[in-house]
Amino acid sequence: NDGSVTASPEDAYDSEYLCPVSIDGQTLALDFDTGSADLWVFSTSLPSSEQKGHTLFDPSKSTNWKALSGYKWNITYGDGSGASGTVGTDVVTVGGTSVSGQAVEIATKVSSAFVSDTANDGLLGLAFSSINTVTPKAQHTFFDTAKSSLSSPVFTADLKHRQLPGTYDFGTIDSSKYTGTITYIDVDTANGFWEFTGSGYAVGSGSFVSSSIDAIADTGTTLIYVPDAVVTAYYKQVSGASYDSSQGGYTFPCSATLPNLTLGIGSYHAVVPGQYINYSPASGSKCFGGVQSDSGIGFSIYGDVFLKSQFVIFDGSSTPRLGFAAK
Numbered sequence: 001n002d003g004s005v006t007a008s009p010e011d012a013y014d015s016e017y018l019c020p021v022s023i024d025g026q027t028l029a030l031d032f033d034t035g036s037a038d039l040w041v042f043s044t045s046l047p048s049s050e051q052k053g054h055t056l057f058d059p060s061k062s063t064n065w066k067a068l069s070g071y072k073w074n075i076t077y078g079d080g081s082g083a084s085g086t087v088g089t090d091v092v093t094v095g096g097t098s099v100s101g102q103a104v105e106i107a108t109k110v111s112s113a114f115v116s117d118t119a120n121d122g123l124l125g126l127a128f129s130s131i132n133t134v135t136p137k138a139q140h141t142f143f144d145t146a147k148s149s150l151s152s153p154v155f156t157a158d159l160k161h162r163q164l165p166g167t168y169d170f171g172t173i174d175s176s177k178y179t180g181t182i183t184y185i186d187v188d189t190a191n192g193f194w195e196f197t198g199s200g201y202a203v204g205s206g207s208f209v210s211s212s213i214d215a216i217a218d219t220g221t222t223l224i225y226v227p228d229a230v231v232t233a234y235y236k237q238v239s240g241a242s243y244d245s246s247q248g249g250y251t252f253p254c255s256a257t258l259p260n261l262t263l264g265i266g267s268y269h270a271v272v273p274g275q276y277i278n279y280s281p282a283s284g285s286k287c288f289g290g291v292q293s294d295s296g297i298g299f300s301i302y303g304d305v306f307l308k309s310q311f312v313i314f315d316g317s318s319t320p321r322l323g324f325a326a327k
């Protein structure tokens with residue numbers, strides 16, 4: 001029951017990656033998010049004003065739909081967006097991986113950011129099921145439901161830079177998708193995330209600075225959020241860079257040459273190419289940085305700007321771990 005699905009960038013800046021997911025034959029474009037654990041969809045139960053531009057799941061058209069009466073969900077994300085609604089189970093298919101009895105959370109309310117993000121028809125959470133928000137009983141993620149039917153209990157992310165489709169694979173590690181060896185690191189699941197301790201950083205050709213960085217691997221977060229020491233060291237090497245409170249982060253002249261950022265994973269040095277760190281135009285001739293401060297978050301987030309430079313294995317075996325390889 002292994003599967004592979006394309007992950008297509010939603011815009012010119014790879015702000016998020018969307019994947020086709022079929023629920024009892026109804027196909028929606030979902031954002032796979034290793035930072036959360038709810039599978040929720042835009043639905044016909046939303047007010048019509050909130051439905052506009054989205055593909056909607058209609059449970060009344062599904063022969064395998066089973067409502068879970070009295071079950072509810074309510075989620076708020078780090079960027080302040082959120083959604084809530086009711087719950088049922090159905091047949092969910094991602095590439096070749098099909099599972100029955102998967103909890104599907106129907107949105108009856110979504111925040112304005114979701115309404116305006118018309119390419120996004122919902123989220124497929126791939127964090128640990130311990131942080132699923134359904135009450136009175138938390139539900140399993142798609143990966144947890146599928147795990148026992150996969151050749152091995154893993155999924156991989158091979159996201160691409162600028163306008164290229166990548167893939168998520170379930171059940172197999174495709175050796176044609178990476179070079180060299182895979183470095184594995186232990187994951188602490190206490191907070192429900194793919195959380196690990198990074199071993200340090202280097203800016204451009206500078207020397208590697210050993211430091212423990214508590215980070216999560218998060219496909220649902222666009223940028224890299226790291227400690228101020230890293231951010232300061234990085235933008236010190238970018239002429240004209242400065243923190244712009246009106247933009248809510250570091251910006252620099254779009255013409256600037258950006259150094260690579262190396263992030264240590266155990267003994268492996270993962271290199272993020274400098275050009276990946278020019279996220280998007282900000283205002284005038286300034287561009288917005290793909291590396292920003294993690295202050296206020298509580299941990300660092302290695303989001304898409306980092307993940308798309310690597311081949312990443314999310315190993316859900318009895319001792320969960322993350323694997324990274326160059327590509």
Ligand SMILES: CSC[C@H](NC(=O)[C@H](Cc1ccccc1)OC(=O)N1CCC(N)CC1)C(=O)N[C@@H](CC1CCCCC1)[C@@H](O)Cn1ccccc1=O
Nearest residue numbers: 015016031033035036077078079081117218220221222223
């Ligand atoms: C610092 S957590 C900020 C992060 N949300 C982002 O990264 C959004 C993603 C996005 C992109 C394009 C359109 C709309 C939204 O994008 C920006 O915030 N950007 C890109 C655009 C830039 N101009 C500003 C910076 C975030 O809450 N992720 C969560 C999943 C998101 C929620 C919003 C919809 C897309 C999926 C989630 O994994 C983060 N999590 C991680 C751990 C614990 C809780 C938690 O909640």
